[in-house]
Amino acid sequence: MKKLLNTVYVTTEGAAVKKDGENLVVEIDGAERMRVPLHRLQSIVTFGAILLTPPLIQACATAGITIVLLDRAGRFQARIEGPVSGNVLLRRAQYARADDAHEIVRGFVCGKIANQRAVLQRALRDHGADMETTARAATEDTVDRLARALRRAALAPIETDELRGLEGDAARLYFAVFGGLIRSPDPEIGFAGRSRRPPLDPVNALLSFLYTLLVHDCRSALEGVGLDPAVGFLHRDRPGRPSLALDLMEELRPVLADRLALSLVNRRQLRIRDFDLRDGGAVWLGDEGRKTVLTAWTERKKEERRHPFLDEVAPLGLVPHLQAQLLARHLRGDLDAYPPWLWK
Structure with missing residues (x-):
């Protein structure tokens, strides 16, 4: 459990969240693990099977404290x-800013x-000596070009469409050298560029x-x-598309998803046998491969980092x-x- 931004996050299944006087109390196996005055809270977020007592629910409703229930995988x-x-x-x-959100898009x-x-910098630091000379040179050049793109995005007086x-352009540069970071012993596990619908190689299927x-x-x-997850700023609105969720994902996926994909392949936790080749050239994760990825994803989310803006450690x-x-x-x-959340 963790208290951040006036919100208590309860992530331990089987925990009991109760009201004691004017306090919220979290117990695990009958032992008190957290006590927070209710007047200091804005919301409570629970993951999985968490007990919420009726007096607590009533007190939160009266005090304007929102309770959010997510399943164990984090789905709303x-x-x-x-x-x-x-x-x-x-x-x-949110709706008022949807058509004029330049600084949010930035x-x-x-x-x-x-x-x-x-x-890319982490890959060069950890495995640059083992990379092929051309791949290393291309990656170093891309790091420099991304630095220039970042300065332009942050400082140049450009329009929203130019930011898009x-x-x-930055994504194309990044994925052009992403294949050089892969060190799988299976030659079939390669990456020649991003393919989505359907993924055409194991790395794209994993991503x-x-x-x-x-x-x-x-x-x-x-x-x-x-x-409203459907009304975005960077991604344009489209029926059935969670545009704002895609916006929020952009800054997080290099670290939470791309790094995990590289780790799973390079540490040989995923091999070519974990992927299925379908008709038409599509490649998908097999059942065992999905189990491996889901386990690694769960463990990855438990890792803690210091939030650069809040200056607090959080999973x-x-x-x-x-x-x-x-x-x-x-x-x-x-x-x-x-x-934005920046990985260091």
Whole structure:
């Protein structure tokens, strides 16, 4: 469990969340693990099978404290709130900014480019000596070009559509050298460029699966704070598409998904036998491969990092929720700008 941004996150299944006087109390196996005054809370987020007592639910509803229920995988299930809610005002602010969100888009794009560059720098630092000479030189050149793109995204007086184009150009640069980071003993596990519908090689199949997991987490985080996941800023609206969840995912996927994909392949936790080749050239993860990825994904989300803006340590699995809260605070006017999450 963790208290961040006036929100208590309860992640241990079987925990009991109760009211004791004017305090929230979290117990595990009958032992008290956390006590927080209710007046200091804005929301409670639970993951999986967590007991919430009726007196606590009633007290939270009365005090305007939102309770968000997620399943053990982090998918949104329900939100419990009293009759007075700020969600309508938050969503009005979101809709009003949808067509004029230049600085929010700038934050998403800068976060994504900075984190893509960090992934390449980490690979060079850890395995640069083992890379082929041409692959190493291309990666070093891409790191420099991404640095220039980041400076332009952060500082240049460019329009929103130019930022979108810059994001696309940076992604092409990044994925052009991504294959050089793969060190699998299986020659079939290669990467010649991003392919999506369908994925045409094992690495693309792995990336697509991880991105699906991440976008679900981002959607849950946005719904948990009361934002509409369908109305985005960087991604244009499209029926059935969670555009804002895709926005939020952009800055997170180089670290949460791409790094995990490289680790699974390079550490030989996934081999070519874990993938299925389908008709038409499509490649998908097999049953055992999915189990391996889901286990690694769960463990990855438990790893802790210091949040660069909050200056507090938090599990990676909570980062989408923290970023959703920071975005909501910016839209409400509590923060001057949206601070992207940067990996260091």
